[in-house]
Amino acid sequence: MKSKVKLFGCAVMAMGLAVVAAPVTTVVKSADPANPYQTYTCDTAVYVPFDATTTVTVECPEPAAAEWIKSHFKEWFGKYGPSVKSGTTGLKPASDPEAYAASVDENGVKIAANTLTGARWAAYTLRQLVIAKRGTFTTEGFIMPKLSVVDRPHLEFRAIHLCWFPEVRPQQMERSIRLAAFLKFNYAIIEPWGMYESKKHPWWHWPNPTMTQAEVKRLVAIGKDLGITLIPQINCYGHATSARGCTIKHAMLDITPEYEPLFEPGGWNWCLSNPETQRILRELIAEMHENFGKPPYFHLGCDEAVNQTCPECVKTPNAELVCRHISGLADYVKSLGARPMIWHDMLLARGDPRWKDFVHCGNKETATLADTLPKDVIICDWQYSYGNMKEARKDWPTMKYFKEKGFPVAGCPWRNFNAMKPMADYISQIGGFGFIETTWHHLRGREWEQMFMSASKAAWGSEVSHGVSFQRSLRLVGHDMKITDYLDTGYLNYQVPPAWWAN
Numbered sequence: 001m002k003s004k005v006k007l008f009g010c011a012v013m014a015m016g017l018a019v020v021a022a023p024v025t026t027v028v029k030s031a032d033p034a035n036p037y038q039t040y041t042c043d044t045a046v047y048v049p050f051d052a053t054t055t056v057t058v059e060c061p062e063p064a065a066a067e068w069i070k071s072h073f074k075e076w077f078g079k080y081g082p083s084v085k086s087g088t089t090g091l092k093p094a095s096d097p098e099a100y101a102a103s104v105d106e107n108g109v110k111i112a113a114n115t116l117t118g119a120r121w122a123a124y125t126l127r128q129l130v131i132a133k134r135g136t137f138t139t140e141g142f143i144m145p146k147l148s149v150v151d152r153p154h155l156e157f158r159a160i161h162l163c164w165f166p167e168v169r170p171q172q173m174e175r176s177i178r179l180a181a182f183l184k185f186n187y188a189i190i191e192p193w194g195m196y197e198s199k200k201h202p203w204w205h206w207p208n209p210t211m212t213q214a215e216v217k218r219l220v221a222i223g224k225d226l227g228i229t230l231i232p233q234i235n236c237y238g239h240a241t242s243a244r245g246c247t248i249k250h251a252m253l254d255i256t257p258e259y260e261p262l263f264e265p266g267g268w269n270w271c272l273s274n275p276e277t278q279r280i281l282r283e284l285i286a287e288m289h290e291n292f293g294k295p296p297y298f299h300l301g302c303d304e305a306v307n308q309t310c311p312e313c314v315k316t317p318n319a320e321l322v323c324r325h326i327s328g329l330a331d332y333v334k335s336l337g338a339r340p341m342i343w344h345d346m347l348l349a350r351g352d353p354r355w356k357d358f359v360h361c362g363n364k365e366t367a368t369l370a371d372t373l374p375k376d377v378i379i380c381d382w383q384y385s386y387g388n389m390k391e392a393r394k395d396w397p398t399m400k401y402f403k404e405k406g407f408p409v410a411g412c413p414w415r416n417f418n419a420m421k422p423m424a425d426y427i428s429q430i431g432g433f434g435f436i437e438t439t440w441h442h443l444r445g446r447e448w449e450q451m452f453m454s455a456s457k458a459a460w461g462s463e464v465s466h467g468v469s470f471q472r473s474l475r476l477v478g479h480d481m482k483i484t485d486y487l488d489t490g491y492l493n494y495q496v497p498p499a500w501w502a503n
Contacts, residue, residue, distance in 0.1 A: 037094040038461060042129075043146040048106050050130050051141035054082035056109040058119060059089040065119035069111070075480070076127060080141045082109065092150075093118065098186075099152035102126060104144055117186075118152075120227045124182055125149060128473065154461025155424060157410065157434025159187035159231070160452070164195045164211050165441065171481070171488045173211075176443060177219060178477040181226035183456035188223065189299050189341075189436065190216075190292075191233040194242035194251030200287045201280060203256045205242070213291050220293045231297045232288040236281050236329055237322070237346070238305030240270045244441070245304075264313070269305050272325040273312040282332050289336050297378070298333045302326060303343035304361050318365040322346070323372045330377050341410075344381040347373075348398060358398050359383055375406040378433055383423070385416035392418035395426055408433035413458075415442065417450050420458035435459040448491050 048054075056073070058066040063086065070084035091101035091112035100113040100122035109126065113119040126144065133141040160180040164173055177188050195211040198204045205211075216230075223230045235242065240263055242251035250267045252259050262277055263270060270277050289298055305322075308314055313321060330340040348360035349367040359382055362369075379402045385391040402409040410433045411423040424435050437455030442448070449470040470491075478489060487493045 037096070037099065037150065037152045039148075039150045041148045046146045047143040048104060048146055049141065050082060050104075050109070050144045051077075051080045051133070052082065054108055056082045056084045056111065057087040057089050058084060059087060059091065059110075059112040060116065060119050061114065062116045062119075065113060065116045068116055069119060069123050072123060077130075077142060080139065094150070094152045096152040101150045103148045105146050117227055121151070121184055124184065125151065127476065128182075153184065153459070155428060155435050155459050157187060158185045158456075158459035159189055159410075159434065159436040160185045160455070161189040161191065161412070161436055161438040162443065163191045163193055163440055165193045166195060166206055168195075168443070169487065170210050170215055171483070171485070172443070174219060174222065174481060175474070175477055175488065177223055177228060177230070178226060178480060179452060179474060181223065181228040182473055182477060183452060184460050185228060185456060187229050187231055187297070189231045189233050191235075191299075191301075192242065196288065198284060198287055200283050203252060203259060204284060206251050207255065216291050217293075224293070229295050230292055231295050231299055231341075232292045233299035233301055234281065234284055234288065235301035236270065237272075237300075237302040237326065238269055239301055239303065241267055264306075264308060264310050266309075269308065271310050271313060272308065272321050273310060273316060278325070278328055281329060285329070285333060286336065289338060294337065296338055297341055298336070298338045299341040299380070300326065300329055300333070301343060303345050303382075305346055305366075307363070318363070319368045319372070322366055323369055326369070326377075327372075327374055330374055334376070339376065339378060341378040341380055344379045344398065344402065347379070347402075354401075355398060358396070359386070360398075370402070370405050377407060379407045379409045380412050380436055381409055382412040382414070382438060383416075384414045385419055390418050391416060392422055394422050396423065399426065399432060400430055403430050403432060410434045410436050412436040412438055413455065414438045414440065415447060415451065417454040420454045424458040424461070445492050
């Protein structure tokens with residue numbers, strides 16, 4: 001019996017678990033109207049070998065593509081993996097540099113891509129659908145359904161924003177980076193939260209930071225191999241505490257109070273009138289940019305600042321002081337060969353009726369920065385649908401506003417899952433810069449799954465390119481890391497909170 005079904009890969013989701021669909025002759029995913037270069041046909045009634053008897057033919061102008069697939073198939077599938085060769089496939093991917101086409105049938109596997117990047121995405125799609133051969137005690141080979149796919153991304157810049165809190169283990173950060181790449185994000189913005197080990201300024205972190213320079217270098221290399229570029233972030237205006245405001249912690253002043261002149265009284269903002277602030281921040285930016293492998297972007301933060309109260313800062317008009325500070329840092333970032341990024345909220349004034357129901361944290365003075373900041377600064381517009389996480393609106397006037405002001409603008413959702421795909425579509429519609437999924441302190445449990453899966457589908461453009469379940473994707477990432485620690489499995493550290501047994 002033939003039927004068309006809307007499935008997630010070759011399975012459906014229920015409470016975070018993969019429920020394998022009953023075999024059907026064909027599963028056809030129609031092209032997404034917002035991304036017409038995506039088609040997918042999968043025959044779940046017929047599985048074919050994907051093992052040492054299988055040949056994978058790769059057609060790509062970049063010779064490294066076939067070598068990358070060969071190397072990683074060996075890593076993923078071991079002695080049961082297929083052989084890989086370069087050759088002609090007859091497949092025609094779209095002209096996009098990240099596009100690919102693939103087919104799987106009894107005669108083998110074919111992959112066509114324009115670049116190594118596209119070939120990687122094709123390999124991830126296939127891996128998401130490969131399962132162990134049935135009927136044996138241990139794995140003795142692999143199988144996968146017959147399929148044909150033509151695929152390309154909806155948006156060019158697809159990022160995940162990850163926070164390295166003191167409570168975040170390095171293994172969790174690596175899992176998140178690997179999983180993001182597997183779901184075809186191509187950038188990960190890493191915000192340190194007092195955990196970056198600065199050699200230039202060793203006071204600028206909590207004691208015993210786990211975001212060491214050696215660990216950063218290692219993760220950057222992993223990301224480069226997997227197709228995801230790591231972008232550093234420093235909070236250069238508000239959030240200078242490197243800690244959540246609700247904790248009243250301060251990574252620097254709680255431990256090393258002698259650095260108080262660098263911060264506003266209270267410590268939430270950097271002191272913008274102190275010339276040492278610009279010097280310190282530039283040195284930290286240079287150090288992190290170098291440590292991250294000189295990526296093409298650098299995020300300067302700049303959200304949720306408060307009005308200056310420093311007796312020196314108040315001598316200068318607020319708008320002038322802030323613009324000079326951010327513009328100076330943006331110019332310095334550009335001198336390093338990177339593009340500066342900032343959050344949007346201080347550029348929209350509280351009380352402005354145009355931004356009712358949208359995030360806006362500035363005042364009339366900081367709102368003038370939308371006219372005075374360099375127009376090559378990328379504005380990261382975070383809109384979270386506060387109060388209505390089920391909202392699925394179709395347009396975002398704040399993003400249109402920044403675009404019309406001449407800025408590159410990225411749409412940045414959080415847990416407003418229903419709004420993610422419409423937001424990505426809107427960014428594409430207005431010619432925006434890209435899409436950044438923020439995760440903050442919710443990178444665990446069901447929300448981790450919802451954030452990654454909803455955002456990856458939104459940024460890529462459809463469900464065509466994603467795996468059968470978050471659960472299985474996360475497990476495959478764990479296999480790649482060769483994890484053995486209980487804490488590094490699943491999406492929660494514990495099944496039962498340890499404190500339950502304290503008494």
